[in-house]
Amino acid sequence: MAYFCIKINTMKSPFDLSKEEMKAYGYKIIDILVEHFDTIESKSPVSSASRKEMDTIFLQEAPDKPMPADEVLDFVMENVIPHSNLTTHPKSYSFVPGPSNYISTLADTLATGFNIFSGGWIVSPAAAELEIVTMNWLLKMFNFPVQKGGGIFTSGGSMANLTALVTARRIKCGDDFSKAIIYLSDQAHSSNIKAIRVLGFKKEQIRIIPTDLEFKIGFNKLKNAIAKDRLEGNQPFCIIASAGTTNTGTVDDLDSIADICEKENLWMHVDGAYGGAAILSKKGAKTLRGIERADSLTVDPHKWFFQPYEIGCLLVKDSSWLSNTFSEKPEYLRDIEGNESEINFYDYGIQLTRRFRALKFYMSIKTYGLDAFKKAVTYNIDLAEETEDLLRKSKSWEVVSPATLAVINFRYNPLGLDLTEKELDRLNQEISARVVASKEALLVTTILQNQVVLRMCLINPKTTIEHIKETVAQCTGFANEILAEWKS
Numbered sequence: 001m002a003y004f005c006i007k008i009n010t011m012k013s014p015f016d017l018s019k020e021e022m023k024a025y026g027y028k029i030i031d032i033l034v035e036h037f038d039t040i041e042s043k044s045p046v047s048s049a050s051r052k053e054m055d056t057i058f059l060q061e062a063p064d065k066p067m068p069a070d071e072v073l074d075f076v077m078e079n080v081i082p083h084s085n086l087t088t089h090p091k092s093y094s095f096v097p098g099p100s101n102y103i104s105t106l107a108d109t110l111a112t113g114f115n116i117f118s119g120g121w122i123v124s125p126a127a128a129e130l131e132i133v134t135m136n137w138l139l140k141m142f143n144f145p146v147q148k149g150g151g152i153f154t155s156g157g158s159m160a161n162l163t164a165l166v167t168a169r170r171i172k173c174g175d176d177f178s179k180a181i182i183y184l185s186d187q188a189h190s191s192n193i194k195a196i197r198v199l200g201f202k203k204e205q206i207r208i209i210p211t212d213l214e215f216k217i218g219f220n221k222l223k224n225a226i227a228k229d230r231l232e233g234n235q236p237f238c239i240i241a242s243a244g245t246t247n248t249g250t251v252d253d254l255d256s257i258a259d260i261c262e263k264e265n266l267w268m269h270v271d272g273a274y275g276g277a278a279i280l281s282k283k284g285a286k287t288l289r290g291i292e293r294a295d296s297l298t299v300d301p302h303k304w305f306f307q308p309y310e311i312g313c314l315l316v317k318d319s320s321w322l323s324n325t326f327s328e329k330p331e332y333l334r335d336i337e338g339n340e341s342e343i344n345f346y347d348y349g350i351q352l353t354r355r356f357r358a359l360k361f362y363m364s365i366k367t368y369g370l371d372a373f374k375k376a377v378t379y380n381i382d383l384a385e386e387t388e389d390l391l392r393k394s395k396s397w398e399v400v401s402p403a404t405l406a407v408i409n410f411r412y413n414p415l416g417l418d419l420t421e422k423e424l425d426r427l428n429q430e431i432s433a434r435v436v437a438s439k440e441a442l443l444v445t446t447i448l449q450n451q452v453v454l455r456m457c458l459i460n461p462k463t464t465i466e467h468i469k470e471t472v473a474q475c476t477g478f479a480n481e482i483l484a485e486w487k488s
């Protein structure tokens with residue numbers, strides 16, 4: 001590989017490069033990225049390294065003297081990238097994958113390159129306008145009021161949930177939240193509990209409601225808990241509903257939750273971080289019925305809207321709730337306040353300095369068209385159902401939770417295999433460990449109803465039924481291998 005060396009031109013800023021140097025460096029990185037997008041399938045989705053191995057490669061003092069830029073880049077390509085899982089890989093089935101797309105990748109590069117400040121209107125009116133416009137697209141998608149409603153892009157779902165709960169508390173409780181009670185299911189995402197903790201609620205103010213056999217929030221238990229709190233003089237103020245739990249893709253009964261919230265004057269927050277995007281498909285929209293009745297909704301474009309990290313989003317029914325919660329007027333920002341129609345997104349959330357997240361969302365939807373996104377989400381939902389059929393037809397696999405919003409959970413449990421529940425857990429854990437160790441696929445476990453199960457989240461449009469057949473066959477092979485080892 002030809003080496004070029006950036007000569008730091010100390011006549012200007014110590015960080016300035018010549019035009020030729022910048023081009024050479026930039027083109028090299030673009031070539032690397034294009035190659036990556038083009039050949040991802042031939043790579044392994046899994047990486048692994050111990051802390052000791054990583055320290056051996058990287059641990060060193062910050063160098064005082066410069067190093068040729070090519071050498072630094074080559075070192076990164078040899079040591080950093082190969083030690084990172086490829087969440088965009090079609091066989092990356094675990095957690096919530098990040099399928100991303102090329103246009104947004106480069107849009108992020110543009111936003112970073114120009115280092116656009118996306119906090120105040122006057123600083124970057126177009127950035128604020130694009131956030132308004134893309135937020136309107138999302139509001140419309142979820143049948144939220146476009147005129148009155150609003151929202152903000154955040155770093156991800158966790159920050160969107162936090163922003164929602166700060167707002168809910170402010171609007172419903174004001175300054176005194178000493179008796180405020182919040183309700184969520186035992187399947188709600190952990191970021192909600194983190195947010196509740198960040199907000200300073202005590203344990204006694206949180207009600208974790210057990211889920212039913214379908215993993216939906218237990219409705220009668222929820223109603224009873226609210227009634228009991230009222231009797232005890234507490235102040236129920238918010239229910240967090242899930243629109244696509246991380247474990248099983250389950251959507252709580254949103255219409256019924258909205259009914260309770262209306263009757264009891266509670267804030268309805270819906271965490272649709274991964275599942276909300278299913279609104280783009282007909283089947284998904286049916287499953288998400290009632291989502292439009294939420295006061296606030298988290299969706300996470302860096303999940304099933306195929307955006308690179310980091311972009312989460314909070315939508316609210318009334319944008320003044322956000323400004324009433326977050327607006328501060330320090331004297332050093334008075335010159336950029338602007339007029340009321342010119343939104344300063346620093347007034348809508350926690351961050352003042354914010355990167356230009358709307359650009360990638362805007363450019364990718366403009367470039368590919370919303371139909372491409374609809375097609376991809378519909379494909380993913382159908383693929384999970386096809387996977388369920390495949391597993392149900394086999395005599396070896398048990399479907400533990402059916403395909404829901406592209407998530408499916410299953411375990412190896414052939415008819416006639418005389419194993420205890422504990423042994424089945426060990427077997428399925430070991431199948432996952434061997435798949436991951438093979439580096440062919442990222443397939444990890446979760447626990448459902450006290451059983452260790454293998455979980456697939458199939459939100460990557462590059463994943464095909466052939467990939468899944470290969471992985472299931474690999475799992476079956478490992479199961480037989482493990483059982484043979486146990487016998488011998």
Ligand SMILES: Cc1ncc(COP(=O)(O)O)c(C=O)c1O
Binds near residue numbers: 156157159189191274
């Ligand atoms: C339902 C749900 N909510 C919230 C989050 C947190 O989102 P993030 O990881 O973007 O902070 C996740 C992440 O997987 C999720 O699945």
